[in-house]
Amino acid sequence: MSNTPRGVSPTSFFTDHYELTMVDAARKAGTADRKAVFELFARRLPAGRRYGVSAGQGRFLEGLAEFRFDDEHLGFLSDHHVVSDDMLNWLAEYSFSGDIYAYAEGEPYFPNSPIMQVEATFAEAVILETYVLSVHNYDTAVASAASRMTMAAGGRPCIEMGSRRAHEESAVAAARASAIAGFASTSNLAAGFRYGLATAGTAAHSFTLLHDTERSAFEAQVDAMGRETSLLIDTYDIASGVRNAVEVAGPTLTNVRIDSGDLLEEAHHVRRLLDDLGNTNTGIVVTSDLDEYAIAGLRSAPVDSYGVGTQLVTGSGAPTASLVYKMTTREDHHCNWVDVAKRAQGKASRGGRKYAARRMDNGVATAEVVTTGQAPDWDTNHRPLLVKMVDGGEINTQYTGSTAVEDAAAHHEQAVAELPSAARRLQDGEPAIATVFELQ
Numbered sequence: 001m002s003n004t005p006r007g008v009s010p011t012s013f014f015t016d017h018y019e020l021t022m023v024d025a026a027r028k029a030g031t032a033d034r035k036a037v038f039e040l041f042a043r044r045l046p047a048g049r050r051y052g053v054s055a056g057q058g059r060f061l062e063g064l065a066e067f068r069f070d071d072e073h074l075g076f077l078s079d080h081h082v083v084s085d086d087m088l089n090w091l092a093e094y095s096f097s098g099d100i101y102a103y104a105e106g107e108p109y110f111p112n113s114p115i116m117q118v119e120a121t122f123a124e125a126v127i128l129e130t131y132v133l134s135v136h137n138y139d140t141a142v143a144s145a146a147s148r149m150t151m152a153a154g155g156r157p158c159i160e161m162g163s164r165r166a167h168e169e170s171a172v173a174a175a176r177a178s179a180i181a182g183f184a185s186t187s188n189l190a191a192g193f194r195y196g197l198a199t200a201g202t203a204a205h206s207f208t209l210l211h212d213t214e215r216s217a218f219e220a221q222v223d224a225m226g227r228e229t230s231l232l233i234d235t236y237d238i239a240s241g242v243r244n245a246v247e248v249a250g251p252t253l254t255n256v257r258i259d260s261g262d263l264l265e266e267a268h269h270v271r272r273l274l275d276d277l278g279n280t281n282t283g284i285v286v287t288s289d290l291d292e293y294a295i296a297g298l299r300s301a302p303v304d305s306y307g308v309g310t311q312l313v314t315g316s317g318a319p320t321a322s323l324v325y326k327m328t329t330r331e332d333h334h335c336n337w338v339d340v341a342k343r344a345q346g347k348a349s350r351g352g353r354k355y356a357a358r359r360m361d362n363g364v365a366t367a368e369v370v371t372t373g374q375a376p377d378w379d380t381n382h383r384p385l386l387v388k389m390v391d392g393g394e395i396n397t398q399y400t401g402s403t404a405v406e407d408a409a410a411h412h413e414q415a416v417a418e419l420p421s422a423a424r425r426l427q428d429g430e431p432a433i434a435t436v437f438e439l440q
Contacts, residue, residue: 010066010069010073011063014131014134015127020082023083023090024083031122035119035120035330038126038128038327039114039118039326039328039349040115040116040133041323042111042324044322045111046144046322047428050423050425051144051423051432052109053108053180053412054102054103055143055181056135056136056138057104057116057136058408061395061396062401063131063135064131067131068094090123097393098118098124098390099119099392100389100390101386101389103356103387105408105412106181107385111431112370112435112437115140115323117328117353118132125327126327133323133324138170141315142173142174142177142313143177143180143181144181145292145312145318146158146178146180146183147182148292148316148426149312151292151424156306158307159184159200159306160174160185160187160188162310162313165313165314166314171188171191172188172191175191175195176194178308178312179195179197183308187200195402197402197405202232202257203231205235207232215248218245218248222249227252227253229249231245231255232259233256234259234261238266239269245282246282251278252281256274256284257286257307258270258288263288263298263303264300267302268301284303285307286303287308291308291316293426295308328340329353339351350372353373354371355372355376355384356369356370357382358382358418359436363418364418364420365433368436419432419433
């Protein structure tokens, strides 16, 4: 065994062993090329949540474009006898050629919402299972938490700053997902580079500790960054920090930041002191393990923006959206479509190709309507939810890249505004709207 790490895996290797062995066995049985529909959905929302926010579709599509098996990775499969030689030949030519329908990124979802449907041969669709789930479970968990946080913030900007609490690639995904749910900026430069997100950041406590005095640290920061910066005032004593910040930067200092203590009490003290010193336009940024409940608790405080890290990138108590990817219909040996469903207790699924719409009443959502059978002719009281993102293997680039993130953020703002007032409650409760199944 070599001590040299292998190269970075293509997205096709972000998968599980059994995805490939299933296809290998199905090819031997002559069933791998049967057409099938797989559905991504959640049986339930995390405990107490009123809605979830779908996210990850764009990242998945970007990865789907690179979902290939190169010689190095085929060699690994061969060396470890994972699949047969016939299967290796099939993998060498793999390229997804099916259709994918999905909720728009940023769209709220509810129990059993058909967030994504993948239609292709069994082989082409099932091999995507792990990758579909790993992307969407994480991004959706973060976006759902972020939406609760931005809602609790009531229009005050939120800054994503959780990179050091997550895997390096998860940190980028979290920044992207939080932007979809309304976060104003991120500390993560890779996310800014890849997706055009606004990045922000100034200095940490170590910068203050590096200098002989807090004042000299503030002077160095202002000299380098100007007065449109945030000075961290709690390295030593907060009141002294405020005075030093004002003396160094004057009344045009943009922000001071508090990262410790009783944030509610400290924010009031800092606001009074800033005003007394003439810095009435200097804002207050608070950080320190914030979640949606802490943000809501600071509504009455004179806080101008929130920096959120650990709780955001870990889903604020729900680190996965618990999405599943299940076959719902397939062709039989006569090429007739047969609806299929899992019957296991506690893990049952609903068979059939799904269509979904948000039922509206005077601009307010009243139900998540899911139908099976023929495509319905939705009336004006229903907003269709599924859009075609892949057509015959061709990825619609409208749903990828930086523009897609901007579009998703705008869509999320509009779609959440449609939800009834119950969606804004942080207390435990039932989903904001019910999921209603109808037959066509």
